[in-house]
Amino acid sequence: MKVTIVGAGNVGATCADVIAYRGIASEVVLLDIKEGFAEGKAMDIMQCATTTGFNTRVIGSTNDYTKTANSDVVVITSGIPRKPGMTREELIGINAGIVKSVADNVLRHSPEAIIVVVSNPMDTMTYLTLKATGLPKHRVIGMGGALDSSRFKYFLSQALEKPGNDVQGMVIGGHGDKTMIPLTRIASYNGSPVSQFLSQDVLDKVAADTMVGGATLTGLLGTSAWYAPGASVAYLVDSILNDQRKMIPCSVMLDGEYGQSDICIGVPCIIGRKGLVEIVDVNLDDKEKDLFAKSADAVRNMNADLQSVLA
Numbered sequence: 001m002k003v004t005i006v007g008a009g010n011v012g013a014t015c016a017d018v019i020a021y022r023g024i025a026s027e028v029v030l031l032d033i034k035e036g037f038a039e040g041k042a043m044d045i046m047q048c049a050t051t052t053g054f055n056t057r058v059i060g061s062t063n064d065y066t067k068t069a070n071s072d073v074v075v076i077t078s079g080i081p082r083k084p085g086m087t088r089e090e091l092i093g094i095n096a097g098i099v100k101s102v103a104d105n106v107l108r109h110s111p112e113a114i115i116v117v118v119s120n121p122m123d124t125m126t127y128l129t130l131k132a133t134g135l136p137k138h139r140v141i142g143m144g145g146a147l148d149s150s151r152f153k154y155f156l157s158q159a160l161e162k163p164g165n166d167v168q169g170m171v172i173g174g175h176g177d178k179t180m181i182p183l184t185r186i187a188s189y190n191g192s193p194v195s196q197f198l199s200q201d202v203l204d205k206v207a208a209d210t211m212v213g214g215a216t217l218t219g220l221l222g223t224s225a226w227y228a229p230g231a232s233v234a235y236l237v238d239s240i241l242n243d244q245r246k247m248i249p250c251s252v253m254l255d256g257e258y259g260q261s262d263i264c265i266g267v268p269c270i271i272g273r274k275g276l277v278e279i280v281d282v283n284l285d286d287k288e289k290d291l292f293a294k295s296a297d298a299v300r301n302m303n304a305d306l307q308s309v310l311a
Helices: 010-021 037-046 088-109 122-133 144-160 200-211 213-221 227-241 286-310
Strands: 002-006 027-032 057-062 073-076 114-117 140-142 171-173 180-182 246-255 261-272 275-279
Touching: 002 010, 002 088, 010 027, 010 037, 010 227, 027 037, 037 057, 073 088, 073 227, 088 114, 088 122, 088 286, 114 122, 114 227, 122 140, 122 246, 122 261, 122 286, 140 261, 140 275, 144 171, 144 180, 144 200, 144 213, 144 227, 144 246, 144 261, 171 286, 180 200, 180 286, 200 213, 227 246, 227 261, 246 275, 261 286
Parallel strands: 002 027, 002 073, 027 057, 073 114, 114 140
Antiparallel strands: 140 246, 171 180, 171 261, 246 261, 261 275
């Protein structure tokens, strides 16, 4: 199994490291436009092999897409962060151009690959990738919900003072501070609703903390987080390559599901060897349906800035 990760920054390199350490793929290609950067990251990871015991081959490449040939999964992390004075439209325009170019290049060498989009704004970049490539919807997946859900479960575990692996919960909607929807109503601790252990005030705080989870880390670190994002991508890739059919919230194209169409937004998905296997209906209540509709409106508003790119 072969995975290509385009963008060897913190998130991409962490993803490669987790995939190698866990033996998820036999080969990982890190690709970047910065001369020698991906090669250095790959060498650093490979020098861990004898001490951590993995056998995955990790190679780096400076913009040589021929080395990505025959990849089963391609992860796109490329793009730039928003800079002071930059408008949202400018950010979307720049990152859209980057993501579209990357998708075209990787598909030229791996025409059957499943594409996992990490680049921000993630829902919009997932929509762009799907529309620009013409791929079937099951082969283009946005990662955001997996990360948001991991943060949600972290905050729940902290409030419960229980191990995170005993907590179940998911975040749907757009991958943004104001658009994501932590589903506290159906979150559970070892099969029991968390509402049996936590007050509504505490649950509201957990949801609020989840929604600003990325911004909180950026404030603490001075840059975007990378350990949890990288691990979340690897978790998604693992379910694809090994046909685990895990239910993971992901940004995928909706065609009537959840009352929405022609939009990529986070919903519970069964993820397997073909990519998106099934969209799961979790029966939202009226309040959650309203929040989801508002989240979809916000994502559509952002998608409107893609028109010049897709024209």
